Structures are given as structure tokens and as C-alpha cells.
Amino acid sequence: MADLDYLASSGPRRAWIRFTRSVKSLPGRVGGWIGGLPRRLGGMFRSLLGAVISVGLIFIRGDWATRLSFGIMGFGCLRRGRIGRGLIYLFTQIAFWYFFFTFGVGWLALMPTLGKVAQGEVWNEEKGIFEYARGDNSMLVLLYGIVTLIIILLYVCIYFSSIRVCYDAECRARRAERIPTLGDEIAALRDRDFHKTLLFLPVLAVVIFTVLPLIFMISLSFTNYDRFHMPPGNLFTWVGWENFRAIFGLGGNALLGNTFRSILSWTLVWAFFATVTNYALGMILAIFINHRGIRFKKFFRTVFVTTIAIPQFVSLMFMRNLLADNGLVNVFLTQMGWVDAPIRFLTDGNIARITVILVNMWVGIPYSMLITTGILLNIPADLYEASRIDGAGPVKQFTTITLPYVLFVTTPYLITQFVGNINNFNVIWLLTGGGPMTGEYYQGGRTDLLVTWLYRITTGEQNYKLASVIGIITFAVCAAFSLIVYSRSGSAKEGKFL
């Protein structure tokens, strides 16, 4: 369609055109992202290579002190009078090698097999008795192995940067420039290097509590860690892609594949409806409350906000009781004579699916109401003024001013909501627990999302290998959706978001 046609069409029609366009270009965008991967990986590789080469050049160009820094970290700094920094490097080197030989190397050696000796009784030839022997613990091997790898990586980075710093000190000495002291560098942490100060703690926390666990869990998905291979009594080991094949139904367990497909599709359906209902109805509610001539705005807003303020687990667990087969809602309905038998809100598969979406509206609409309210108040009033003079009615104003404005501002919010709903553990788990359980699923229930299924499989059956595969797939789904939206929105192009 030509641009002129687009400009000539009406508001809703324009929105529809934009929507179809973006859907049509979906495969292209995903393809483009995947196609760009080799280029990006190549770029990463090149910059790595560049770093190695530049350090190599330093070895050629530098004097003997700098060259000696390749063997003794920080020697060049010590030689040029950067005592503080030189000592720190030296200490880092000693500490690293001490750590490596006393701790790291042992765990690394076990990494390829994840342990060879299972715990158990070992026949002692000399004494003629069975002795209790502590075997390898695959879980600890994996964990400490990963920790060792991360520390090695960190050490290599520090090593490379130490050589650069030594060479820099040499160059400054040659040019007879002032060489910064440790005091200067500490002072710089408040100004030029302030980002290092700010980032240190948060990044450390993220590495320990998110990155390390994630690497660990991702590794688990390539092992056979389940209740039959439970350390310390038993060992588990690497199995390659077997778990991924199993969950797609290729591993001989067709039930598992079917369950996965059903739960995945319900997760997507749920996320779609949960997001759209909350968003649309929350917006309508906000528009009504902020409608000109409606009084008690604050009162109505407060009523709805009260429900946000009540902890979700409280309201959800109470709702579960209200909606139970013999709960108050059914008592009320039968007393009024509206139903003969109690409605099985939470125990009938299909009804339960509708119930969770409805209850989720109760939970979520106040949030989107609150947010839309904030945006509505931000729309410049003169826009409405001008449009009224031009003869636009309320409906016209809504479709041409309010809706585009709100949609534009809330697109990132929408996608975070969608991703949040894919991972919406609370509403499902506290309300139905994923149930009603069904024999057609492998350890699953009708309202199970991928995340609740994952939780049940880990806590109940302790099937960690399967759980981590489900986690990875959930991530892939979320990432795909976010990628599409972020790569489209204008803010992405300015490098603000992704």
C-alpha cells in the first residue's frame, strides 16, 4: 500500500494497517536478527583477537620491566613507582594461583565426568571390612567447576589489563609524564571512574544470585540429574541434548511431548488473554473515572487501588476458598436458587481456565487503571480543546487522541506485562495450584503454566533435568516476544532499550 493511501485512511483503519504490516514483517525481523548473529559473533571474536594482538605487541615494544610483567603481574608498575597498584596485581596473582592449585584444579578435573566415584561402601583389603567412602558429589563438582571457570575468566581479564597498565606506566615514564598514584586512582573512583564505584556491588550481586545460578541451571539441562541420580548417594553425568529431545516428544515418552505442547499453548493463550483483558478494561475504567463531570474520582481510584495494596497471596488464597466447590460463592448461588449443583470454578478444567483469567482481572485491572490514569492526565488538554473546536465528538476524540497516545506510551509496559504473565506463578499457583490435575498430562494440570509445571516437577518429583529444560524454553518464548517488540519500537533504534 502506498503511503498516500495510508495517510488518506481513517484512524482505526491506520491502526489496522500498521498492525498487519508489523505481523507480516515478523518473520523477516526474526530472520534478520538470527541472520545478524554471525556478524555480531564475528565482531566479538575480532575484538577479542584484537585485544590479544595488542597485548602481544606490548611484549615486542615494551622494555624488560614490562616484559617481566607478563610473568610477574604488576612488576612494571612496581618498577615505575606505581607501588599500590603493582602490589595489588602481585597479590591477585598469588591469590589466584593459590586458589587454582588448592581448590580449582581438582574440581575442574572432575568437570568432564561430573565425578567418578559414587558414595558407598568400599571393600578394604587389609582390614577385611567394608568402609564407608565419601564419593564425588556431582552437584558440587558442577557448581564449583563453574565458579572456577568464572574466576579464571576474571583473572584473565585482570591479567590483560595489568599488562596494559604496566605498558602505560612505561610510556608515561618515557615521556616524563606524571604517573598516577594509588591516591589519584581512588580519587578518580568518585569522579572519572564513578561508574566503577556504582556498578561494583549491584553487578557482584547479579553475578552471584542470577548469572551463576543460571549457568548452573542451563548446565543441568544437559545432564541426567533427577531423583534416580541424586547426589551425594548417586552421580549424574552429561547426556547432551537428550532432555531437549525428550520434551519435544522425541525421546520415546510421547506423553511428555504432548503435555509440553498443551501446556505451552495454554501458557500463550493465558498470557494473551490475561494481558489484553487487563489492559483494555483497565484503560476503559480509567477513562470512566477521569471522565469530565464525574465526581468522587479520588474515592473510586482509592477503592480499586486498595486491592493492589492487599498482598496477592492473601487475596488469592482467600479467593480460592470463596470459589471452592463448597465455598461462599456457591453457597450464595444455591441459596438464591440460581444454580442446582455448585459450579466447579476451580475443579473443572475448562471452567478453571476461565476462572483464573477472571480472577486475574480482579488482580490486574487496578494496576493498568492506575497507570493509564497517570498517562491520561499527561495528555495536553489543548489537544482536546482544539479537536472540539474542529467538531470532534467524544468517540472521535478517543480514537484519534486518547488511544494513540496511550498505546504509544504503554507499548513497553504491554510487553513487560505479557512476559510477566507467561511467568505469572502467583495467580495460578495460589488459586488452582495448576489443577485440576489430569492423567492426560505428565505431572500436570489443566491450568498449569510452564512455570508452575516447572515448580511442581522440581519440588515434587525432583526432576531437575526436565525443569531446567522447561525454564530455558520459557526464557526462549519470553525473549522472542520481547525481541520482536523492542526491535520495532523507536526507542530501540536510539539504543535506549536494547
Place this chain on the structure above:
Amino acid sequence: MRLRKNLTRILIYALLTALAVIWLIPIFFLIVHSFRAEPGAAIRYLFPKTYTWNNYVRLFTDTELFNFPRWYLNTLVVSVASCFLSTLYVLMISYAFSRLRFRGRNAMMRAGLILNMFPGFMAMIAVYFILKAVGLTQSLLALVLVYSGSAALTYYVAKGFFDTIPLALDEAATIDGASKSTIFWRITLPLSKPIVVYTVLMSFMAPWMDFIFASVIMKDNYENYTVALGLFQMITRENIYDYFTVFCAGAVVVAIPIALLFLFMQKYYVEGVTGGAVKG
């Protein structure tokens, strides 16, 4: 014309009132049944036959099986500590991303977004193993570390807010000789009250609301339970008959401070969300 306008207005009032009633019904019944004298979860009538304060009294005195006062205190301690840490982390990292330019900034921001998309407790299970390896499981400290640990990943709301503060202020201060650290503490933070309050509010409320992380870490260490875990214990199949009304009372006691806090801070919540994330 006048008539039509009044008609729409009446319709909107009717609709809003109906919705308000629907939204308040569960809360209303929660409060009513926290005063019910008869035990049991499934009863055949809507309103209690006799009313009593006894459930609230039991909540705080009957600590043999369910030590609610202790759990309340636990949750308070955890939420204050983790609130302090997370607020610090979030403000530090989002200021760095918003205002400072350094190598690897974009890569780090992207990494943060990607990490945030993994389901939270997929990492949780591994976090449990890590805590176990260092001997920290089932302790309140572990909870604090875990709640604040991933806080930095939610930098984008605060970053969006910092982006809206005019750069000219920073430049003027730099010309006057202020260091970046001075600018952060003396200029940006005082201007960022809405986002600071928003961050504090969100991270303070998290421990009161969270159920799964606490249950994975605490397992069966009742002493260190938070209120969410404790209340959940009251409505398990064995206890629900005796303790359902006590559960309601407990829920009310938990909800009141949070609700008050939220109602007073509502303004900042809206400013935080709309001023930050959604402007992209």
C-alpha cells in the same frame, strides 16, 4: 443534549459503583470472616452467626503451632534490610546507565534485559544449592540477599526517570567543579524523590508478598518463616478447619500496614511507572 449528558453520567456512575462493589466483596468477606466465632472454612451461610475478637487474640497469643508475632517480625526485618540494599543497587546501577558513559555500557544493559527474562525461580533452585554450599540456607540473611540480589536487573524504570532530568543541571555543576559523585548525591537524588519512593515501596513490599522464594529457601524451618509462608501453613488440609478464621485475621493484620503505605504513596507509584518505564 443536556439529558443525554446526564444519562451517560448516570450510566457511568452505576457502572463504577457496580465494579467498586465487585472489587470490594472479597475484601469485605475477608474482614467479616476474620471476626467469625464458629470454626471451619466451608460453611453453609454467608454471614457469621456470632462475632468475636478471639481470632486476633489467638493470632498473637496462640504461638505454639503458628508463631505469628515472630513471623511478622521476621518479615519486617527482612523487608527493611532488603529494601535498603535493593534501593541502593537499583539507584546506583540505573544512574550509571542513564548518566555515565563507559565501555561495555550497552552490552551490560542488554545483558540485564536478557537475564531478566529467565523465569525467576529457575535460578532459584540453583540459588538454593549455592546457599547450601556456603551454609546459609534457612536463614533470614539468605532471604535478604536473594530478594536484593537480582534487584539491579530492574533498572529500567529508574533509568527512564533519570533520563528525564535535564542534563544541563549536571553540566552546570561540572563547570562549578562538582565531581560525578557529588552530582549523584547532591543534585540527582534530591530531584528524584518519586523514583526513590517508588523503588523503596516496591522493594519493601516484595517480602510481604513473596511466597515461592521464601518457601524454597526456608523449607521446614518454622522459626524463620515469613508471614506469607506462615499463613499458607494455616490453610493446609490438616489445619484449615481450626485455623481458617485465624488465617483471615492474620491476612487482615498483614494487609493493613501495606495497604496504608500504598494508599499514601500512590502518587509516587504512578509517577514512578509513568515517568519511567513507559516513556521508553
